[in-house]
Amino acid sequence: MTARRLVVNAIARVEGEGALRLVVDDGRVHTAELNIYEPPRFFEALLRGRAWTEPPDITARICGICPVAYQTSACNALEAACGAELDGPLADLRRLLYCGEWISSHALHIHLLHAPDFLGYPDGIAMAAGHREAVERGLALKKTGNALLELIGGRAIHPVNVRVGGFYSVPSRADLAPMRERLLGALDQAREVVRWVSGFDFPDHEVGHDLLSAREPGRYPIDRGTVVTSTGAEFPAAEFPEHVVERQVPHSTALHASLDGRRYLTGPLARYSLNSALLGPVAREAAAEAGLGTECRNPFRSIVVRAVEVVYAVEEAIRLIDGYERPDRPAVEITPRAGTGHGVSEAPRGLLYHRYTLDEAGLVTAAAIVPPTSQNQAAIEDDLCRLAGTRLDLGDDALALFCERVIRNHDPCISCATHFLDLTVIRR
Amino acid sequence: MSLPTLAVWKFASCDGCQLTLLDCEDELLALAGRVRIASFTEASSEVLPGPYDVSLVEGSITTPADERRIREVREQSRVLVTIGACATSGGIQALRNFGDVAEFAASVYASPEFISTLGTSTPISAHVPVDFELRGCPIDRHQLLETLGAFLAGRKPDLPDTSVCTECKRRGLTCVTVADGTPCLGPVTHAGCGALCPAHNRGCFGCFGPMAKPNTAALLPILRTCGMDEAAVGRVFATFNAAAPDFAAVSRERRS
Ligand code: SF4
Ligand code: SF4
Ligand code: SF4
Numbered sequence: 001m002t003a004r005r006l007v008v009n010a011i012a013r014v015e016g017e018g019a020l021r022l023v024v025d026d027g028r029v030h031t032a033e034l035n036i037y038e039p040p041r042f043f044e045a046l047l048r049g050r051a052w053t054e055p056p057d058i059t060a061r062i063c064g065i066c067p068v069a070y071q072t073s074a075c076n077a078l079e080a081a082c083g084a085e086l087d088g089p090l091a092d093l094r095r096l097l098y099c100g101e102w103i104s105s106h107a108l109h110i111h112l113l114h115a116p117d118f119l120g121y122p123d124g125i126a127m128a129a130g131h132r133e134a135v136e137r138g139l140a141l142k143k144t145g146n147a148l149l150e151l152i153g154g155r156a157i158h159p160v161n162v163r164v165g166g167f168y169s170v171p172s173r174a175d176l177a178p179m180r181e182r183l184l185g186a187l188d189q190a191r192e193v194v195r196w197v198s199g200f201d202f203p204d205h206e207v208g209h210d211l212l213s214a215r216e217p218g219r220y221p222i223d224r225g226t227v228v229t230s231t232g233a234e235f236p237a238a239e240f241p242e243h244v245v246e247r248q249v250p251h252s253t254a255l256h257a258s259l260d261g262r263r264y265l266t267g268p269l270a271r272y273s274l275n276s277a278l279l280g281p282v283a284r285e286a287a288a289e290a291g292l293g294t295e296c297r298n299p300f301r302s303i304v305v306r307a308v309e310v311v312y313a314v315e316e317a318i319r320l321i322d323g324y325e326r327p328d329r330p331a332v333e334i335t336p337r338a339g340t341g342h343g344v345s346e347a348p349r350g351l352l353y354h355r356y357t358l359d360e361a362g363l364v365t366a367a368a369i370v371p372p373t374s375q376n377q378a379a380i381e382d383d384l385c386r387l388a389g390t391r392l393d394l395g396d397d398a399l400a401l402f403c404e405r406v407i408r409n410h411d412p413c414i415s416c417a418t419h420f421l422d423l424t425v426i427r428r
Numbered sequence: 429m430s431l432p433t434l435a436v437w438k439f440a441s442c443d444g445c446q447l448t449l450l451d452c453e454d455e456l457l458a459l460a461g462r463v464r465i466a467s468f469t470e471a472s473s474e475v476l477p478g479p480y481d482v483s484l485v486e487g488s489i490t491t492p493a494d495e496r497r498i499r500e501v502r503e504q505s506r507v508l509v510t511i512g513a514c515a516t517s518g519g520i521q522a523l524r525n526f527g528d529v530a531e532f533a534a535s536v537y538a539s540p541e542f543i544s545t546l547g548t549s550t551p552i553s554a555h556v557p558v559d560f561e562l563r564g565c566p567i568d569r570h571q572l573l574e575t576l577g578a579f580l581a582g583r584k585p586d587l588p589d590t591s592v593c594t595e596c597k598r599r600g601l602t603c604v605t606v607a608d609g610t611p612c613l614g615p616v617t618h619a620g621c622g623a624l625c626p627a628h629n630r631g632c633f634g635c636f637g638p639m640a641k642p643n644t645a646a647l648l649p650i651l652r653t654c655g656m657d658e659a660a661v662g663r664v665f666a667t668f669n670a671a672a673p674d675f676a677a678v679s680r681e682r683r684s
Contacts, residue, residue, distance in 0.1 A: 041440060041490075041520075041521045042521065042524060043520075045527070046521075046523040046524065046527070047522070050663060051660070051663065054663070054667075057633065057665070057667070058520060060520070061441050061444070061520045061565065061668065062442060063444075064441075064442040064443045064444020064445070064446075064447045064566060065443055065447060067442075067444070108447075108450065109487065112450060112471055113429060113471075116473075122472050122473045122474035123465075123468075123471050123472030123473065124471065124473070125456070125457065125460045125465065125471070125472070126474070128457055128460070132457075135457070136457070138455065139454075139457075140453070142451075142453055143453040143454070146451060146453075154624050154625070154627070154628045155566075155568040155621075155624055156451060157444040157447060157448060157451070158444060158565065158566055158635075160624050160625050160628060160630060160635075161628040161630070167628075168625075168628045168629050168630040169628045169629040169630075233486075283580070330629070392623040401473075404473065404490050
């Protein structure tokens with residue numbers, strides 16, 4: 001029995017800071033602990049005493065890569081607390097803004113963070129040397145997503161135009177028209193991306209985790225909905241805390257969540273497997289062409305699912321623009337009241353839950369935020385245990401690289417809990 | 429001739445400011461041809477050893493380990509530029525400076541004893557000398573490119589230190605305060621965003637932090653006339669640049 005200690009500085013290409021400790025016992029992985037050591041930022045505590053209008057801007061700063069998710073879940077929760085709901089063009093605009101974030105965030109992850117793993121490059125920029133066309137196409141898609149974010153939200157990172165009840169200003173049909181043309185071009189590019197990534201070499205692996213995502217009647221979940229699970233449960237956002245429980249583990253500043261006492265997965269694989277029937281026609285065709293069934297449980301293939309979701313987001317954005325009529329008012333009237341509201345939406349990385357309690361003056365007295373990363377942490381550790389176990393014959397460097405890939409499959413946003421991964425392998 | 433090296437470092441932050449670099453889609457590959465990206469963990473698993481010609485630092489200092497790490501980054505960097513409100517003024521997480529961190533930790537974590545953190549969130553300049561500070565939460569893409577270009581060419585960046593109002597006027601926007609009585613921090617906020625909020629019919633909430641020598645005293649009565657009560661005035665100055673001295677002074681007066 002040999003004892004080896006392996007340390008890799010920095011898990012790259014995830015958002016935030018983390019380290020991984022593997023304990024290998026008698027040729028088997030005994031424990032895998034993903035240590036998320038992004039410094040704690042205490043958002044839930046510092047939201048107390050803020051006005052009901054403020055959480056969308058403040059919680060956006062939890063993550064620069066998916067701020068719209070934070071803004072949307074916050075708005076959903078606060079609107080629920082105040083008994084308001086968006087409909088018609090305002091609801092469409094919120095979904096359209098969110099499509100921009102899906103396009104941009106997924107294109108970033110696919111091209112700059114994830115694809116280099118499959119093609120053997122340290123990063124997307126180095127990958128451009130051998131795959132210039134693909135990288136340029138990815139950047140062009142990302143740019144279209146950002147342009148949509150800027151058009152509706154005012155800014156791609158931390159949009160300024162979002163508020164509880166809707167927006168500060170709303171575009172006219174004419175404002176959206178040039179975007180429609182651009183999205184048509186992006187649709188072709190997005191289909192090309194699906195073809196490109198579906199040709200990668202995927203290790204065989206299927207996960208058995210329970211799955212959880214939002215559900216909206218008749219369409220793929222993005223900006224709101226109820227919560228569904230692979231075990232057949234369906235419940236409103238307000239019951240999320242009864243099913244999902246977070247607990248603290250000593251090795252991480254991110255909390256670990258469980259669903260009815262069990263490990264589970266949220267994010268593209270869960271979303272796709274629970275809702276593939278609800279994709280639009282172009283995305284469905286792209287998924288079929290890429291060889292995805294109605295379900296996908298291979299975390300390495302998450303890159304294909306993300307690419308299909310980009311097709312969907314582009315397709316959906318075009319549909320929303322085609323149906324858009326400028327609303328009379330940029331926001332619905334909100335009257336704050338005492339009470340608690342819950343809200344969910346589908347961040348590119350998975351379901352994001354917010355809860356706020358307001359007092360009569362509309363000040364926040366309590367806030368709770370459950371980001372996708374903390375929900376997925378136990379499932380990622382389980383993947384690491386299983387997958388690393390199949391590769392223990394690898395040398396230290398190669399094993400570390402492989403573990404990083406396993407983690408990047410899930411695109412954990414460590415800033416939302418907080419970007420470095422130290423890998424320690426203790427072999428005994 | 430070897431290319432100048434660029435490193436990007438992250439402390440307590442949301443990754444939004446370094447993402448701004450990746451958001452320079454049109455310039456990214458061109459930039460990559462002009463500099464050697466030597467360390468950028470968000471984007472690359474390749475890390476070259478220092479020293480580095482230019483370091484961009486995102487995020488604030490909130491842990492004892494980061495207090496040590498920033499000194500190492502400084503030693504390894506010829507030029508050190510902070511990017512964003514976190515690195516430049518402590519960020520949103522500096523709201524802890526006005527509260528009780530032990531209580532914050534206890535309210536968020538069941539076992540706060542596992543959490544290693546400082547009682548404050550401080551800007552990079554509180555720990556090491558900084559060559560240039562780029563404002564904004566997040567920073568502006570064009571300002572970032574100007575700053576990078578300048579330091580790579582060995583000159584100082586040419587960026588305004590006036591207020592958002594000057595940008596608002598230059599764009600020909602209607603003043604939201606004058607037109608609708610909407611409270612706006614534009615008169616005291618550092619230029620850089622191109623007056624985004626007024627362009628969307630919203631008052632500025634100060635995400636670029638205080639301009640050089642802001643006249644906050646002159647703005648306060650206007651904010652009151654626009655309907656903000658003292659608590660609301662305190663809150664608006666206590667956001668993404670809460671610990672910037674000129675803003676902290678206003679919000680501190682209004683804290684009970
Ligand atoms: S300054 Fe704002 S955008 Fe930049 S890292 Fe900090 S929170 Fe994110
Ligand atoms: S809208 Fe705001 S930034 Fe623009 S001129 Fe008026 S006060 Fe200044
Ligand atoms: S107007 Fe003010 S709050 Fe809005 S983006 Fe510019 S600096 Fe930030």
